[in-house]
Amino acid sequence: MINKAARHEKMYRFLRKNGRATVNFLASYLNVTRETVRSDLTSLEQEGLSIRFHGGARLSPITAKENVSASARRNISALLRTLNREQEWIMSDTQNHTGRGKVCILGSFNVDIVARVERFPKSGETLIARENTLGPGGKGCNQAMAAFNDDAKVHFVAKVGTDQFSQFARNHVKSSGIESYTPYQTAEHPTGSAVIYVSEQDGENMISSAPGANQTITPE
Numbered sequence: 663m664i665n666k667a668a669r670h671e672k673m674y675r676f677l678r679k680n681g682r683a684t685v686n687f688l689a690s691y692l693n694v695t696r697e698t699v700r701s702d703l704t705s706l707e708q709e710g711l712s713i714r715f716h717g718g719a720r721l722s723p724i725t726a727k728e729n730v731s732a733s734a735r736r737n738i739s740a741l742l743r744t745l746n747r748e749q750e751w752i753m754s755d756t757q758n759h760t761g762r763g764k765v766c767i768l769g770s771f772n773v774d775i776v777a778r779v780e781r782f783p784k785s786g787e788t789l790i791a792r793e794n795t796l797g798p799g800g801k802g803c804n805q806a807m808a809a810f811n812d813d814a815k816v817h818f819v820a821k822v823g824t825d826q827f828s829q830f831a832r833n834h835v836k837s838s839g840i841e842s843y844t845p846y847q848t849a850e851h852p853t854g855s856a857v858i859y860v861s862e863q864d865g866e867n868m869i870s871s872a873p874g875a876n877q878t879i880t881p882e
Contacts, residue, residue: 664692669702674711677721681815682839684718715839764817765809769802770876771820772854773827781863792862798834800854800876810840821846821875827853851875 664672669692676683676691688699703719706712712719777791806818818835822828822845831853835843856871 666702669694669698670706673699673702674706677706677712677719681841682718682720686717688718713836713839715837718839720839720841762813762815765806765814766817766819767802767806767809768819768879769805770800770854770873771798771803771822771831772800772856772871772873772876773797773830774799774856774858776858776860778860778862780861782859782861782866782868796830798831799856803834806840807838810838816840817842817844819844819846821848821879822854823847823852823875824849825852827855846875846879848875848878851878 672692673683673688676688685696685699685703688694688703689696692699703712703714707714707719707722711722713722774797776795776797778793778795779789779791781789783789800820802820803818806816810816818840820831820843822831824847828845828847832843832845835845852872852874854872854874854876856869859868861867
């Protein structure tokens, strides 16, 4: 088993080349447990080198200016040796890596408020819900996550308001692992939302959706 520093270096090189990796893949590739991989990825995230998402991690964005500044501070011969070693690693360790398809999705983002109830309330009736949850939704957002989980490289475009739910949208996309995101905004309409009742009696649901900013996207 390779030591911790070597694992971190190998993980980081893989992320630099491929952009993302799953916990299961890294555990098999490095011949360590998933718990070890999760701990290593947390360490890389704390160093600002990666961003964790459910089931794996992706490379942390680094600006071109930061890359240039870092290279300028390094000895050129040491830099060339590093690049040569990385090229050797890429040839030996990723020769079987298949390319990822690219998908751009323009669609809706909603904040879903889900109430799980024993049964649907009658007219004028108040029921105590078993559980209320707040989560991401919207057909466009769901499609983006589905494409990402099918190993596509995803760019998600949506429109939100300037309310607190807009930050919720950003946080969700950032933590999901999706590579890039264009959030258009409007101050005139709130972020889309939906209230969903789910009956535990038969699994049926009732939904009231307020599209909000989603419906303000124009051709321009």
